[in-house]
Amino acid sequence: MEDKKLIFSAIQPTGTFTLGNYIGAVRNWAPLQNDYNCIYCVADMHAITVKQEPAKLRQNILNSYALLMACGIDPEKSILFIQSHAPTHAELNWILCCNTQYGELSRMTQFKDKSQKHPDDINAGLFTYPSLMAADILAYNADLVPVGVDQKQHLELSRNIAQRFNQRYGDFFTLPEPYIIDVGAKVMSLQDPTKKMSKSDENPNACILILDGKDTIVRKFKRAVTDSEAEVCFREGKDGINNLMTIYSVVTGKDFASIEAEFAGKGYGDFKLAVGEAVADHLEPVRTEFARLIADKAYLKKCYTEGAERAMRISTRTVAKVYHKVGFVDLK
Ligand code: ATP
Ligand code: LTN
Numbered sequence: 001m002e003d004k005k006l007i008f009s010a011i012q013p014t015g016t017f018t019l020g021n022y023i024g025a026v027r028n029w030a031p032l033q034n035d036y037n038c039i040y041c042v043a044d045m046h047a048i049t050v051k052q053e054p055a056k057l058r059q060n061i062l063n064s065y066a067l068l069m070a071c072g073i074d075p076e077k078s079i080l081f082i083q084s085h086a087p088t089h090a091e092l093n094w095i096l097c098c099n100t101q102y103g104e105l106s107r108m109t110q111f112k113d114k115s116q117k118h119p120d121d122i123n124a125g126l127f128t129y130p131s132l133m134a135a136d137i138l139a140y141n142a143d144l145v146p147v148g149v150d151q152k153q154h155l156e157l158s159r160n161i162a163q164r165f166n167q168r169y170g171d172f173f174t175l176p177e178p179y180i181i182d183v184g185a186k187v188m189s190l191q192d193p194t195k196k197m198s199k200s201d202e203n204p205n206a207c208i209l210i211l212d213g214k215d216t217i218v219r220k221f222k223r224a225v226t227d228s229e230a231e232v233c234f235r236e237g238k239d240g241i242n243n244l245m246t247i248y249s250v251v252t253g254k255d256f257a258s259i260e261a262e263f264a265g266k267g268y269g270d271f272k273l274a275v276g277e278a279v280a281d282h283l284e285p286v287r288t289e290f291a292r293l294i295a296d297k298a299y300l301k302k303c304y305t306e307g308a309e310r311a312m313r314i315s316t317r318t319v320a321k322v323y324h325k326v327g328f329v330d331l332k
Contacts, residue, residue, distance in 0.1 A: 007032050007179070008142035010041040010083065010133075013057065013064035014050065019208035019279065020187035020197035022071070023250050024148030028181050030072030032146065038078040039140050039311065040068060045083045045090065046133070049126040050118060050200075063294065065304055067210070070290040079314075081307030083136065088315035092135035093128070095322055099164050100131045104157055110150070117200075134158035139315035141174040149185040150196060152178050169325040184250045190224040193239035211287055214280035221276030222269075232263035232271050241268075248275045251282040 009029060011017070017026060032038055042064045047057060061082060073080055083089055105111065105127055115122045125132075133154050137145055138161075145155055155178045162173035189195045191206040201207050205220050212220070226240035234245050234256045245259055248271075254262070263271045293300065324330060 004035065004037050005143040006140060007036040007038045007144050007146060008041070008137050008140050008176075009146050010043040010046070010136055011064060011068070012043045012047045013060040014047050014052070015060060015199040016063065016209040016211050017067055018187075018197050018199050019210060019247065020148070021199070022210050022283075023184035023187050023247065024150075024181075025146065026068065026071050027250075028146050029068075030074075033072075033074060033077045036144070038073075039142070039314075040073055040078055040080050041136060041311070042068070042082045043133075043136070046129060049123065049129050050114065051121055062297075062300060063290075066290055066293040066300060067286075069293055069303070070286045071210075075303040075307060079307055079310045080303065081311045082304050085304065085308035086139075086311045086315055088139055088312060088319045089132065089135050091319050092139050092315070092322060093132045095326060096131045096134050096138070096161050096165070097128055099168070100128070100134075100157075100161050104160065105130060108157070109153060130154045130157045131161065134161045137176050138162055138173045139318050140311075141318065142176050143174055144179040145176050146179040146181075149180055152180065172321065172325060184246055187247065188239065188243040190220055190243075193225060193243045208279065210283050211290060212280075212283075213287075214277075214284075217280040217283070218273065218276035221272045221279070224272055226268050226272075230267055232266070232268070233260050241271075244271065244275050248278055251278045 007029075009025065011021060011025065029038065029040060042061055044057070044061050047060075052060075065080070065082060068080060069075065108130055111127060111129065114126055118126075134157065137155075137158050145151075145158075147155065155176065159175050162175050166172055187197045189197045189201060189203075189206040190208070191201075191203050197207045199207070205223050208217055208220055221244070224240060224244060226244070227238055229238070232241060232245070234242050245256055248254070248259055249256060263274075320330075
């Protein structure tokens with residue numbers, strides 16, 4: 001790999017990506033391939049911190065891999081792999097768990113949210129989720145981690161774990177920085193614009209899936225919750241409209257002032273229809289490319305096999321050095 005800064009990011013294969021995953025994270029990943037060395041991963045081990053049906057999970061993992069490619073990640077330019085194919089992540093996770101405090105993990109909002117959502121299955125994996133995430137990043141000594149704003153707290157914990165390890169065993173890990181793009185860092189639910197749009201929302205009208213067809217997308221936007229005014233403008237308190245304006249701005253490239261001018265004197269109905277159509281048109285090439293890729297299982301397998309080999313080549317060296325540093329006996 002050339003001497004450029006290293007980017008690492010991952011996404012859980014817990015379902016089809018939402019417009020939130022796309023705008024807040026994945027759409028930013030492809031352009032980064034030009035300026036950085038990039039490593040992207042389908043975080044299947046993280047996905048089982050919440051109950052998954054095995055056959056469905058296997059399908060979601062492959063779909064997620066193909067979707068990342070459909071969103072422009074080129075497996076020749078970047079390392080694109082499936083987390084469980086690199087056992088080094090689980091190995092490093094153990095060492096990092098032993099350098100992570102109970103108190104730190106208890107403060108994670110994602111843990112609190114997910115324990116509330118699944119009170120019958122507050123498992124140890126869900127609790128130590130951030131330590132595995134730190135292992136993902138630190139196994140490659142990544143400099144930058146592009147994520148949506150909801151992952152910032154996890155990244156800060158990754159930095160703290162790396163810092164603690166460095167203090168205890170001597171400087172080794174690079175301290176990773178979050179890389180968060182301002183516009184669209186948090187896309188909100190279409191049904192409750194105070195909540196983030198999430199794959200696991202029970203209400204199908206709350207989120208746009210990036211493989212939804214045009215009619216479905218337009219229908220969901222038509223039903224989006226807004227407010228009782230009739231003015232398309234970005235203002236505090238207008239959560240629903242602010243969210244739609246952000247989405248429209250990202251997919252059309254227009255700024256808020258020109259959006260306000262475009263819809264001056266028009267009602268929310270016109271605006272919602274325009275947002276729906278713009279989003280559907282923007283996602284059309286992703287849908288087409290996904291259909292092509294998912295039909296070619298042999299090519300996908302070739303890509304993820306090579307991705308795993310390349311990921312292992314780097315992370316095996318990290319784990320060997322870490323094992324040595326903590327005082328384990330070298331096996332060669
Ligand atoms: P789940 O519902 O299973 O918890 P999720 O939809 O929250 O999943 P993740 O797999 O946890 O998605 O996140 C993948 C990436 O998408 C992360 O970088 C995360 O920050 C980003 N992301 C998720 N939801 C949003 C959102 N609503 N707006 C912006 N970015 C988001
Ligand atoms: N927790 C992340 C997914 C994830 C991740 C990572 C992101 C797992 N490992 C490493 C960045 C770096 C999420 O998006 N929910």
